[in-house]
Amino acid sequence: MAANKLSCTLAIGALLCLGFAALIQATDKPVTDVCLGCICEAISGCNQTRYCGGGVCGLFRITWAYWSDGGKLTLGNESPQSEDAYANCVNDPYCAANTIQNYMTKFGQDCNGDGAVDCYDYAAIHKLGGYGCTGELAYNYQNTLGTCLTSFQSVDVRISG
Numbered sequence: 001m002a003a004n005k006l007s008c009t010l011a012i013g014a015l016l017c018l019g020f021a022a023l024i025q026a027t028d029k030p031v032t033d034v035c036l037g038c039i040c041e042a043i044s045g046c047n048q049t050r051y052c053g054g055g056v057c058g059l060f061r062i063t064w065a066y067w068s069d070g071g072k073l074t075l076g077n078e079s080p081q082s083e084d085a086y087a088n089c090v091n092d093p094y095c096a097a098n099t100i101q102n103y104m105t106k107f108g109q110d111c112n113g114d115g116a117v118d119c120y121d122y123a124a125i126h127k128l129g130g131y132g133c134t135g136e137l138a139y140n141y142q143n144t145l146g147t148c149l150t151s152f153q154s155v156d157v158r159i160s161g
């Protein structure tokens, strides 16, 4: 039962991130759609209900500083100076995903020293920041991420990105 529930959640995550892939086509996108979906899954269960709490907002649980480093993207024509610009952006799956791509373009690095910059590194950077990504990750976060990446390996050969 628990396994069924997980694979269902993962399937929804996959659809979500494949949606990302279709809509977000640009050059500076180091993070694959599968990786985005799995980070989302690991950090919030990919819960798209509008959320702000404990210094983070949105389905990717992004801080203000992260959003700022990610280029202060906004929805529509909203000014980055607007009081709600941050919360509105990071609660939107596409604005949040683009923020992550910008952040990783800036801070992408081999955090775990395995010779590759891949989703495990991006997930560590996402959670611990660009300057602390060699630190410890919570077991649940790492475990959900790993399970998700493993189960989607077959649908995206660019998994190593």
Ligand SMILES: *[C@@H]1O[C@H](CO)[C@@H](O)[C@H](O)[C@H]1NC(C)=O
Pocket: 045, 047, 048, 049, 050, 051
């Ligand atoms: C999604 O997040 C909202 C707001 O934080 C919460 O009330 C709701 O229970 C969550 N849904 C699931 C399925 O976890």
